[in-house]
Amino acid sequence: MAQTDEHDDIEGETTRAGYVALVGYPNAGKSSLMNRLVDQKLSIVTPLAQTTRERVLGIDTRDGVQMVFVDTPGLVEPRYLLHKAMLHAATEVIADADVVLLLIDAAAQHGVPEFSPDVLELLERARQLIVVSNKTDQARPAQLARVREWAGERFPRARVFELSALTGEGTEALRAEIAGRLPESPYLFPEDEVSSQPVRFFVAELIRESAFELFEKEVPYSVAVKVDEFREQATPLYIRATIYVERPTQKAILIGSGGAAIRQLGRSAREKIEDFVGAPVYLDLWVKVLPRWRKDALSLQRFGFSIPNPEQRK
Structure with a gap:
């Protein structure tokens, strides 16, 4: 890729740059680690698994090195089409990244996860693989030793780092x-860039994060958010977004009695968005039902997901 001379060196030193993929099981701490490494909250973080659905880019440039981190959805066996799209997004990055960070939750009670043969093969073929044993603040010595032993058997050429994101x-x-x-x-x-993704993307993610924090069970997993209008010249900044769910009962839960729930969601999301953009925000939220959107290829493509096989529907 051709670049201008202004980025070629700093004070006569050659610069380094490349893509760094963060992959692993859900709740391994990928999003927390990326936010830590870029010193800014870009990936949403909740205690619930499978919060990250799409790749999130975070750029850290310092000391002559530019690291382009790519946070990815969890590497799980897909149960429906949205999961297939999420797995596709994660595995594509493994093949293209200059460095792959495989995060393992060292404190997990169920032990070290077993990845599918296809995923293991991709990881073994990665250009450079680093196994990251995360949550040292919670893991016991025996658990950390278990990860080291597993990594040594599965990826003998990979270096293991133990840390707490x-x-x-x-x-x-x-x-x-x-x-x-x-x-x-x-x-x-x-x-000076911290991400190549538009502000609209992060606004939708912050609204979705608030839904994960405020609602329980299946409701947040059924939520998709689309930013319909973004008036940057308005004061306060005007954002209109639609929250899609799969069933009328989920819509009723999101709105709440007398609109109490949607107002609480709006307040939570607005505060996060204002902190992110550094300006006052008027957030106009709407809720609509889009049946079975997680299992429908056209609906997923409408929300920006890449489907490995668009004709396959379950």
Whole structure:
């Protein structure tokens, strides 16, 4: 990729740049680690599994190195078409990344996850693989040893880093390791960019995060958000967004008695968006029913998901 000379070196030193994929099971801490590494909240984080549905890019540029982190959905066996799209998004990144960080939840009670043969093969063929044993602040010594043993058997050439994305312990050592592994290259993005994705994308994600925080069971998993209008010149900034759910009962739960629930959701999301954009926001939320959208290829493509086999519907 041709670049202008202004990014070719800093004070006579050659720059490094490349893509760093964060992959692993749901709740392994991928989003928390990316937010930690870019020093900014870009990926939404909740205690519930499978919160991340799409790839999220975070760019960190410092000391002559530009790391383009790609947070990905969890590597799970798909149960329906949305899961297939999420798995497709995650596995595509493994093949293209300069460095792959495989995150393992060391504190998980169920032990080290077993990945499918296809995923294991992709990980084994990755250009450079680092196994990240996360949650050292919660894991017992025996659990950490278990991850080291597993990594040594599965990926004998991969280095293992133990850290806590929550507290930050060990993350700077990982950053230094990544920097040394990236290829010499001009910067891939301007130095002041923190992501290549539009603000609309992050607005929709923050609304969805609030839904995960405020509602229980199946409701947040059935939520999709589309930003319909974004008036940057308005004061306050005007955003109109539609929250889609699959059933009328879910719509009733989101709206609540007398609209109480949707007002609470709006307040929560608005505060997050204002913090993200650094300006006052008027958030206009609507709720609509789109039956079976998680299992319908056309609906998923409407929300921006890439379907590996658009004709396959379950």
